[in-house]
Amino acid sequence: MTATKPKPAAGKKPGELVEMAWDPITRIIGNLGVYTKIDFANRLVAECHTTSSLFRGYSVFMKGKDPRDAGFITSRICGICGDNHTTCSVYAQNMAYGIKTPPLAEWIINLGEAAEYMFDHTLFQDNLVFVDFCEAMVKQTNPSVLARAEATAAPGRDIHGYRTIADIMRAYNPFEGEVYKEALKVSRTTREMFCLMEGRHVHPSTVYPGGVGTMPQPTLFTDYLSRLISILDFIKKAVAMNDDIFDFWYEALPGYEEVGRRRVLLGCWGSFQNPDVVDYKYETMTNWGRAMHVTPGIVVDGKLLTTDLVDINLGIRILLGSSYYKDWAGQEEPFVKYDPLGNPVDIRHPWNQTTLPDPGKRDFNDKYSWVMSPRWFDKNSGEHLALDTGGGCFARLYTTALAKMVDTPYVKSTGHSVQISLPKSARLPEMTLEWKIPKWSNALERDRSRAYFIAYAAAMSLYFLERAMERMRGGDMRVFAEFDVPDEAIGCGFHEAVRGILSHHVVIRDRKIANYHPYPPTPWNGSPRDSYGTPGPYEDAIQNTPIFEENGPDNFKGVDIMRAVRSFDPCLPCGVHMYVGGGQTLKKIHSPMFGASHG
Amino acid sequence: MGEIRVGDPDVELDAPAHTKGVEEGNSRRRKQAGHHDDGTVDERRSTGIRPKKHGPILPIMPNLPPG
Structure with a gap:
């Protein structure tokens, strides 16, 4: 089960537990807080609760609105992956209106989304995740590791040009390091690529149900291509540096694979539609889902379910279970009793959900979060699985690798790995990168997969560009389909936000929205204990995480816990506020905004 | 809404969008200038000013007007 294993009772002294809290932990919508009890004697996190103190209520105020506005409103859920919401909402609306996006528009959306993955993953990995692995941070938390890094040669030196592991760590230093600065420039380029396709970042202005408002023309695609080729060197170097630094980490700190480790329980809802197959009909969803260029799937213990x-x-x-809401089951009539294929739909399914907020006091034995607990019901085992997304990239690569369905000239799935081919770029030759399924689902592997998924998105966009230009040169310039809003309809959209699974469920009645429920990745990852007592993925991953930091309780930075949480990509780290027990509060700024000296 | 007090909705639905017979931007009845039924377009998509002067210079060329 996902519940953490019971710890051996022997040797555990209750007096040594120190309460520590980080609240809020990131800039993410939902104000994530992590409350832990740390056992400094055994160097272990004994208990963990994650909470959110922010209620938003999109599902409440979407009711009664014009369904065509849904994409524009739900985009505002997030300030960094809003376009994923627009796209997902458009998929759901296409199903509800019974329309299909023209192929050229589908390639344009795919190109926009690929640019978003490249943009967001680069920004998060190099400007935020690596702050936890940079020289300035490691000097304070693990001086012995830094000393060892100085003496360790970097195996990928010929590709990235850094002689030792410590040189790589210095390049990650916020504001000063070369990689940190270059990543900001790359983020700018990828953002421009996004804007070419979807008009505006991060709330697209040209993505609608039935198509796009982007005007296709030869320069649209060549402008994208020239920018893409200009960042290929950076992507190839990034993969080599990621491999070097994470392989070194396993070597320098034996047992680090346990940090942020949990059972392999991954969900991926698929990304990049294939216009040759997709028709947005629920009845054929199985086929067009499998034709996507990132295969949807659920992985349990390394097996594709x-x-x-x-x-x-x-x-x-x-x-x-632990969320500040009243139960709607038994109170409200279900909106959708059967899906269009005749399968019964559960009252706890998003189509039938009614949000009944019920604020209360935070009590870790009862209700403590505004996040609900989305689970996936496995009908074979009867379990409600607390799936995580592994920061998005990890689950996407994992399911795509296992499913062996993606086969394009640039990206191939082999059944145990994903092969990504990138052409020659300014400095580096043509390269084939291979992401192999790792042994664990832990913090380091989640982080490593992010660099590989940037390469995946880059390689895929080369394919999308070729297909789009071929169609355009053939004279097919259709990018939108007309439609009328039906009186009654239902729809669902499945997509991947940058940090993982994203679904939108809509019920239309009387040409208005009767029910609308977006489920982005963070409710899955950051969910509290559910009504069966199963902890959410953050809680599960942090509980029993060993502490490798050399500092004691007085100057504890919690870097191992931060690495575990940030590996799930909960957007951005910000001010951290630590409570060290006994009424003593330690305030630390844990942000790259103040330069390397502040760590 | 549970125990939460909420105000009256103060936004009126855009009336013309839901009145039968009034054309919507996405409507099937609407025709965009310069777009043909087979998915191709012509120079009229880009300009209304003497569009015939802005077509491809050879008949074998596809018609790819600028945005």
């Missing part, structure tokens, strides 16, 4: 979007859709359950 399903790649069928209909199964995935019907298994979604929204549980309560």
Whole structure:
């Protein structure tokens, strides 16, 4: 089960538990707080609760609105991956209106989304995650590791040009390091690529149900291509540096694989539609889901449970238990009793959910979070699985690798790995990168996969560009389809936000929204204990995490816990506020905004 | 809404969007200038000013007007 294993009772002294809290932990919407009890004697996190203190209520105020506005409103859920919401909402609306996006528009959306993955992953990995691994941070938390890094040669030196591991760590230093600065420039380029396709970042102005408002013309695609080729060197170097630094980490700190480790329980809802197959009909969702260029799927203990979007859709359950909401089951009539294929739809499915907020006091034995507990019901085992997304990239590569369905000239899935081919770029030759399924689902592997997924998105966009230009040169310039809003309809959209699974469920009645529920990745990752007592993925991953930091309780930075949480990509780290027990509060700024000296 | 007090909705639905017979931007009845039924476009998509002067110079060329 996902519940943490019971710890051996012997040797555990209750007096040594120190309460530590980080609240808020990141800039993410939902104000994530992590409350832990740390056992400094055994160097272990004994207990963990994650909470959110922010209620938003999109599902409440979407009711009664014009469904065509849904994409524009839900985009505002997030300030960094809003376009993923627009795209997902458009997918759901396409199904509800019974329309299909023209192929050229589908390639344009795919190109925009690929640019978003490259942009967001680069920004997060090099400007935020690596602050936890940079020289300035490691000097304060693990001086012995830094000393060892100085003496360790970097195996990928010929590719990235850094002689030792410590040189790489210095390049990650905020504001001063070369990689940090170059990543900001790359983020700018990828953002321009995004804007070419979707008009505006991060709330697209040219993505609508039925198509796009982007005007296709030869320079649209060549402008994108020239920018893409200009960042290929950076991507190839980034993969080599990631491999070097994480391989070194396993070597320098034996046992580090346990940090942020949890059972392999991954969900991926698929990304990049294939216009040759997709028709947005629920009845054929199994086929067009499997034709996506990132295969949807659910992985349990390294085995692929399903790649069928209909199964995935019907298994979604929204549980309560530790969330400030009243139960709607038994109170409200279900909106959708049967799906269009005749399968029964559960009352806890997003189509039938009604949000009944019920604020209260934070009590870790009862209710403590505004996040609900989305789970996936496995009908074979009868378990409600607390799936995580592994920061998005990890689950995407994992399911795509296992499913062996993606086969394009630049990206191939082999059944145990994903091969990514990138052409020659300014400095480096043509390269084939291979992401192999790792042994663990832990902090370092989640972080490592992010660099590989940037390469995946880059390689895929080369393919999308070729297909789009071929179609355009053939004279097919259709990018939108007309439609009328039906009186009654239902729809669901499945997509991948940058940090993981994203679904939108809509019920239209009387041409207005009767029910709308977006489920982005963070409710899955950051969910509290559900009604069965199963902890959410953050809680599960942090509990029993060993502490490798050399500092004691007085100057504890919690870097191992931060690495575990940030590996899930909860957007951005910000001010951290630590409570060290006994009424003593330690305030630390844990942000790259103040330069390396502040760590 | 549970125990939360909420105000009256103060936004009126955009009336013309839901009145039968009034054309919507996405409507099937609407026709965009310069777009043909087979998915191709012509120079009229880009300009209304003497569009015929802005077509491709050879008949074998595809018509790819600028945005």
